[in-house]
Amino acid sequence: MLHASCSLMSLMSFAAGTLMTGASSQPHYLLLSQPDNGVPNNVQFPLICYPQAAPRDNTNLVVWFEACFSTNQWLPCGRYPLHPYTHFHPNTHEVLGICAGWAELLFGGDNGRMMTVHAGDAVLIPAGVGHKQVAASDDFFAVVAYPCGVQPETQRDDKALLSLALEAVKQVAMPQTDPLLGDEGGLVEIWHPLTRAGNPQDI
Numbered sequence: 001m002l003h004a005s006c007s008l009m010s011l012m013s014f015a016a017g018t019l020m021t022g023a024s025s026q027p028h029y030l031l032l033s034q035p036d037n038g039v040p041n042n043v044q045f046p047l048i049c050y051p052q053a054a055p056r057d058n059t060n061l062v063v064w065f066e067a068c069f070s071t072n073q074w075l076p077c078g079r080y081p082l083h084p085y086t087h088f089h090p091n092t093h094e095v096l097g098i099c100a101g102w103a104e105l106l107f108g109g110d111n112g113r114m115m116t117v118h119a120g121d122a123v124l125i126p127a128g129v130g131h132k133q134v135a136a137s138d139d140f141f142a143v144v145a146y147p148c149g150v151q152p153e154t155q156r157d158d159k160a161l162l163s164l165a166l167e168a169v170k171q172v173a174m175p176q177t178d179p180l181l182g183d184e185g186g187l188v189e190i191w192h193p194l195t196r197a198g199n200p201q202d203i
Helices: 061-071 159-170 187-195
Strands: 018-020 028-030 047-050 074-080 094-100 102-107 113-118 122-125 131-136 141-147
Touching: 061 074, 061 094, 061 141, 094 113
Parallel strands: 018 113
Antiparallel strands: 028 047, 047 122, 074 141, 094 122, 094 141, 102 113, 102 131
16 A cells, blocks of 8 residues: 655656556656657656555455545546557546556657556656557556546547647646555646646645
């Protein structure tokens, strides 16, 4: 089970290689700040991975993740694997609660970072950050949720639309609560301080 204990000093952009979520029980931060072809990524906010976010003895991860996200004002909208092609959401942040199996997910576009996730993990994906499923077990799926029930726009890697996507990402509102930790830790501790200078819109 994760705890609300993280620091801006622990924020980092990982070097090449695959990030294994089981290496630590503390959240991992991955800053994907540079566009990759037509994928805008996010210059301001890091992706947050929460290894073993759910209690290890939980027997129904779907119910646990959906209840946790809903309590923290991130409304679940589906249960499914990820698309096998790079896509991103220019209008909203997204959280995945891994409910079964394992998967290798590529974040940031074709030149981004691979991450291996397992049942019980969660990943908070900032608006604009590209993601796709590269490989997975047959039973892999995730609960997907968005802050305050925002309906996501899904775009694919298209360099002709990059400038529009970059502008759209800048307008995305800041959630007031972390999807797993509520008002303690996670995006509240890491993202909120990064926004104060810019005075972004809140939701």
